[in-house]
Amino acid sequence: MASHDYVHGYSERESVRLSDQANTLEELLHSDTKYPAGSKVLEAGCGIGAQTIILSRNSPHAQITSIDISEESLDKARRFAAKEEVQNVQFRVESIFDLPFEDESFDHVFICFVLEHLNEPVKALASLRRVLKKGGTITVIEGDHGSCFTHPETGAGVKAWNSLVEVQAKLGGNSLIGRQVYPLLKRAGFTEITVSPRMVYSDSSRPQMEEGFVKRTIIPMVEGVRESAIEMEIIDAETFDRGIEDLHRTAEEFGTFNYMFFKGVGRK
């Protein structure tokens, strides 16, 4: 993937969305990842550093190397990390497919919301496996846009949602990848693989999820592909906008929203 093909784009709004997402989902996705003091951790595809800050906070005495292919994203990540007074992270512009590290350089590898954007995810995992020590672990976190179902569920809402899936597919990614975390890790040669699905469910008894996840993470994510989806003739503007309105109803009094993340851990 060329960095400019990143489905979510690189706007300021997108930076806010990723941070909102990480804050809302932090406990659900990250609370069980803590690396020991002194361990060397590679974060592959750190983007603007939304997950980096959490990794650093949960493993303050690990030595974290966070790489990304986009210089622009890394600049934001560096500023974000400085603001958060992160001490144990080194940022480097590198490609997952051409890692400048020796074999078995790291105790652990962490990769979150990255494989979905790559057209050769097994090759990426195999490349990461090379730099992992024997006995070390890889942690993979991905969502799956095919896991989404809502009430109410309207034709326009489904079409707007699916335009997100299709735009990402046209950019060479796969937003239906969460369900494949287990087979991908297996094909890349990892063992002792365990995958745990992590459900996000909201109804009006869970206003924090409706606000933080549906309204501030999910809907802006869909809105972010509006122009691309219309330009690619995946959907027309009128249907898209009606779909966004309908998605808002899933976070109202009688609405519900469901989405699944997958967290997998494998060993070399």
Place this chain on the structure above:
Amino acid sequence: MASHDYVHGYSERESVRLSDQANTLEELLHSDTKYPAGSKVLEAGCGIGAQTIILSRNSPHAQITSIDISEESLDKARRFAAKEEVQNVQFRVESIFDLPFEDESFDHVFICFVLEHLNEPVKALASLRRVLKKGGTITVIEGDHGSCFTHPETGAGVKAWNSLVEVQAKLGGNSLIGRQVYPLLKRAGFTEITVSPRMVYSDSSRPQMEEGFVKRTIIPMVEGVRESAIEMEIIDAETFDRGIEDLHRTAEEFGTFNYMFFKGVGRK
């Protein structure tokens, strides 16, 4: 719903499937439902008694009344209960919509895999609410066939799966009801509603789920609508059979299968 319209039919095979399902899913769905000694519990729509046995085992000193509209199902439930030496259940042929009990007769109501078959689920819940004591609870368990996603996911597999949804819809039911448990309870006037989604996820590290859930529960359930779906011209035989083959691949080495149940509790 007339009893002969029950989407899954009343065959012996279906009886086995429901029992398999309950055994596999018992811990996931039922382990947190335990009623106090002496409490009066109404199980609405007990069918052949698959859940009744579990209810009785988990609450051996509660007084359970289990009703169903089908005399034939109740006969099986009675035999099943006798075989399992169930002591605390009284079976009666009754309609949820015309309950012969006085207002506030029960401490608790339990209803599992029933609302999906009714075309007036809120009316059913309101009828059950009438016979519930003030402060008593209702527990609702439903699946949601729109929550299913698999790897691999093929056109034929999706069509076979969707034929199950469409047959049930033509019989006046709604197999996409799990996501609506919260709003249905709310519309029926219950308060303090909490809904917890319960994920079933299988990959080849979870052979018990692949065998017990995908191969012995899910696929036979889809196969059960084969004749109806073909007769209703929802799908042709060739596509259906190919779809079933494809669904089997989701329980093989690189396959994954995902499905969501919803358990809701509300108070009167």
